[in-house]
Each structure stands twice: as C-alpha cells, then as structure tokens.
Amino acid sequence: MYPLKFAPILKQTLWGGDKIIPFKHLESDLTGVGESWEISDVEGDRSVVINGPDKGVNLTEMVRRYREELVGEANYLLFGDKFPLLIKFIDARQDLSIQVHPNDQLAKKRHNSFGKTEMWYVIDADEGAKLRSGFSEQITPKEYKERVYNDTITDVLQEYRIKAGDVFFLPAGRIHSIGAGAFIAEIQQTSDITYRIYDFNRKDANGKTRELHTELAREAIDYEVLDDYRTPYEAVKDEPVELVACPYFTTSLYDMTEVIRCNYSELDSFVILICVEGSCKLIDNEKNEITLQAGETVLLPATTQDVTIIPDGAVKFLEAYV
Secondary structure (H helix, E strand, C coil): CCCEEECCEEEEEEEEECCHHHHCCCCCCCCCEEEEEEECEECCEECEECCCCCCCCEHHHHHHHHCHHHHCHHHHHHHCCCCCEEEEEEEECCCCCEEECCCHHHHHHHHCCCCCCEEEEEEEECCCCEEEEEECCCCCHHHHHHHHHCCCHHHHEEEEECCCCCEEEECCCCCEEECCCEEEEEEEECCCCCEEEECCCCCCCCCCCCCCCHHHHHHHCCCCCCCCCECCCCCCCCCCEEEEECCCCEEEEEEECCCEEEECCCCCCCEEEEEEEEEEEEEECCCCEEEEECCCEEEECCCCCEEEEEEEEEEEEEEEEC
C-alpha cells in the first residue's frame, strides 16, 4: 500500500465563505463553500482516491478491499468496513447554528450510527472571531427549552475570542457553535448527525427557517459546567505536541523546519496528516514519495512502518490516528 490522497467534497452552505478554495489551491468558481470534507466514509459522501493504482476507488471499497492493512487490526475488528474518522475544513462567513451531537449509545439507538465526538484546530480567524463551547452557568433541561423558545440560549453559553492555533475538544453532548470569521480543521467520528438547537431565526433563499431539533437535543446535551472549555497546550518547534487523546482519536501538532522521521511500526492504526501551513515531502519505508501542502490531507495505511518528512522551508500539520 501507499499514501493516499482523496478528492475533496466541497459543501456550499448558507453560512459558507470564500477561504477554502484558495487555501486548497483549487480552480473552482464555487462560492459560499462552508466545508471541504477531506476524508469521509459517510453514506452519500464517500471520498474517492485520486492518486496511484487505487485512483477512482472510494473509501468504503478501500476498507473492504484492504481491511486491517488499511485501518489496523484492532480498528477493523471494532469498526468493520466503516472508516472511523471524518476530516473537514470549515469556513464560517456567518455564525453556524447552536448545536449538539449525540453520544454512541444515543446515536446507535436513534440512528444506528456512531456518535460524534470531535475537535477543532483554528487555522485562521478574522479579527473578533469567536467560538461557543459549553455552558457558562448551570441550567436545567426545562430551562434550556425555555431559552431556545425565547431566544436567550446564547446568554448561557461560554464564548471565546479565537486566534490561529487554538484548540477545542468537543465530546459528544457538549453544546457548541462556530462563529463568523472562524476557519478551522475538524477531526471527528464518522457521523453526520447534528441536532440544531438555535439558528438565529435565519431564513434561506426561499424565506424558510431551517428545522430545529429542540427535543432530540434536550436528551443529548451534557449540562455539566466547566471552568474552561479550551484545550491548552505548549507550542514547540520541531517535535510533535499531543493536543487530544481520547478513545476516538489521538491528534498531535507538528510545526517543523527540520527533517523528522516518524516511526509507526508499533502503531496498529492508519495515520492521517492534515497540512495547515507550508509544504513538505513524505517518503515512506517502501520508498513511496508524495508531496503535502497547505489544504491537503493524506492517509497513511496501517502497513506504513515509518515516514520521513522533509519540510520545504517550514510546514505545520496535524497528525491523527485511532
């Protein structure tokens, strides 16, 4: 096997901006692109390989074809033919809706699906851009419903001004929203289940408001209040910095100006590299070579033993695996 690149799945949205197309160096006239799904095994939105002998094969078929060679033995036993992670870039020109995602148990019961634990890495942020994550004060499920109906739910949400490099971990059940001016990379479980709680009474091009899922969300929300919902870390040059480690994914940040060799021989998992700045060349143990630049994502199969990463001046990327 060899490092895999996939065609991006571009999503035009009500709130989408104009940053994704140039960031990914694409030639496209699309406007209002809110999301680029980089690696996806969601039904109806399955990523397709664009390089090497498997060019044209979708991710579902790749997992069926290569099984543990692609995803790792433990992952194949746990997830079967379903690739477990969904990778996105998100560009918010307007505020996204206030929302929440169900955990595994609730998602299985209601939708026969994985839950949706996720994380955000802020690639860029306009002046004054904000994110909302978690409650700022204790409320009850009854009060939650009342605040949705009387347009005061945002009054009890924790709000953060953001800058490039900020990280937020969002376990399933945490109420949240992405604010206008935020440009982020998102790593999440493979699930497209979102309960929309509040949408600022916006109307689409046809003058209609979007559906809300107030009652479904009420039972999915974790009402616990934390002091701080940000994920702290110490930025270090030329060595990996772990950002998040949870049962669903482990993510590290690499900010590199020097050549580094990543040894994956003891790791029973695929590895995803998401480039957020600069560019580099990758050479694996089979002497496969591939370039990676800002806006690109590459999937290293579980058979990969090691990869040498050669920055072109400087490169910054996220590394994620299960």
